[in-house]
Amino acid sequence: MNHEELWRSALGELEFEVSRANFATWFKDTTIRGVEDGVAVVVVPNAFAKEWLEKKFHKQIIKSLRSNAPDVRNATYIVQPPSDTAPQNPKKKSQQSETIEEQLEFKEFSVDRETNLNPKYTFESFIIGSFNEFAHAAAVSLSKNAGSLYNPFFVYGGVGLGKTHLLHAIGNQIKFDHPNYKVLYLTSERFVNELISVLQNREPLNAFKDKYRNVDVLIIDDIQFIAGKVKSEEEFFHTFNSLYERGKQIVFSSDKPPAAIQNLEERLRSRFEAGLTADISEPEYEARLAILKSKVNGREFAPLSDVLEYTASRIQKNIRELEGALNIILAKSKLKGRPLTFDEAKQSLDQITMRLKRVVTTSQIIKAVSEFYDLGESGLFERSRRREIVRPRQIAMYLLREDFHGSYPFIGQKLGGRDHTTALHAYGKISRELKQNLKLVEEVKLIRGKIYEN
Template structure:
């Protein structure tokens, strides 16, 4: 090996880190060196393109400093490198992946999932898919904010399928893992293995699909994977933090396919559900949680299940380690930072109920097709407040109001904003409603 290149490798290992070095630098071979002109060899075209975009500058700078001249680099492809490296590594071939179940998180199942108004539809859809994968609701697309139970539900589906139909192959992974496996397969020139792995499953579960947005090659491969599975009537389950139309950078052809099946959202849990979640968590962890403490926690941490459960875990651990009974006073002391940072995020259901109580109408009226003024105005006000005080997208709000289009929600919001500025009576109405919702303008 050329002494200059050997010395450069040592510096690049320190500069780029072990993982980047072993993945992208170690496979390179120096083919030729003619003064300041150096030719490097890489295993395939994808490797070359990635190297030139992400690491070529670092290599060039390192070689220039070591050789004390302005090095000019060229990179060529030599597919024999791939074969020789494969032979070198043959004794250490990676172990085959399990064929039945892969990556499912053991603790997430239907038995410990707490059902409430905020997640009832998503839970019912998940049960239906788990009992008959590939037959109905394909794909199943579940969306909602962070920490609301999406990952719990989709893992529960996987576990139920494995339990009821053990012959089926289930595969769960995050979209980031999908992308990393794709990059690795391209680099090692093993795309046939990649395609076989993902297209020969019966249930594919992909978490946080929004992370592939803007990544052209990843979207391209997932598009073909989706088509292959769908045409074979294999079940596809996807989660995201938002409605398909609201994912920026997502290709239209994927967006359209995500809407072929059933879309279900999960909202922040209501008070009753939050208390039930705490009680279930306390039961599972063996924590003695008085009802008044559960009510206190549920009233102060009201938008994120993960934060709610994490608070109970910290409180339970403190009580156990210090042999202190759990009380509201202890909760205030142990969780003071969490309680100080907690904020109230209204749900669409909260707002709809408040509107109906104020205008003396029924929930069904808000979702009906009628456009009479005594219904249309409250509906517009409700949509306006939903958009203002929840993180829910326009399409998702429209769905909660009888499946209306997102443009209807946008129009309603703009209409009420205009009326607030022009009509003192409307401004007073909104003030009263916001007081009833315990929010401030």
């Protein structure tokens, strides 16, 4: 295994370990220069990336490297900006470009500097299924009627389900149809960080305001992270009003609907809900298989049909994890110079799915419920009959029974030393309501997301 192949395989595992935003931000333009005396020399593009990899991701990097090359004991990081690389002959440069393109298909790295949009994320490459067809149809319609239909457009769903792809597709389509339109895509984290930088440096806000208010289309990913940041919420409120009043298109994504975003100002919540809200749920088997087939079309050493079918059946909830698993299979196929057999692919996938399984603890459940309903953890143990306490406690009891498989006496004892009949009543009550109350269904789904993401 050469250095490029080692790093590509390691990145395939790291994609499971870190968030998409961190993966795209800190692992872009990274390579391995070599391995000397068990120490891998990782080349990074700038000092910021070096600092973050050393402080935040070092242990995960070592773990991923060792799983592919057991002789690696440590890693060191050196800075080498991409522009500083030595000149290469056209043939080698072409080969390197192909490698970068293959490397986990880092499509987020090929972005337009003016719009921040990735031109490869289009409606044509978006796989449609029952889990996302409404959101897709709405996105296509609004891209043809920017500013006058579904404004704002708010799409939400779990991690790795294609929200970012859809947002880029909207921006790319509008830019294609209206080349003169000013389209801007960014994450809410970037908006907040830029505002903090301006305030800390005591710079005038005029340039910041002009940047975000003088656009025809503003697309913000992961808007939920703006909640609870008072100054950022205030500035964004005025930005939203300025754009909306002039008929400019605004598009958001979030991991939850506006009503479920904790600590969000009501005036922002009402504006987010004023347009069209669409959700993307977990993909069904047929959609997962279609996604895999689209990814391997025309690829060297494409997996056999039974391997794709098994992959689609094993990884069910997250498209990003599905693609990550496929990338590992492709990387191992390239190392062997042939497609993996079913047994080889099954062994790799079984190792991946074992890593993806989470062991739930009582403290995780109690913490997730407490945070979701904005209570201190001690609130669930209070001897109170107030609805704002009783309801979250009943949901905690339901989850302790359903996900932790605790006995009713154990659950009652865990939540304030209550009788087992209290836990039994809570479980039955929540179970019945979940069949009728869609809001409760959404709340439990979001709480589970917090539990298993952690």
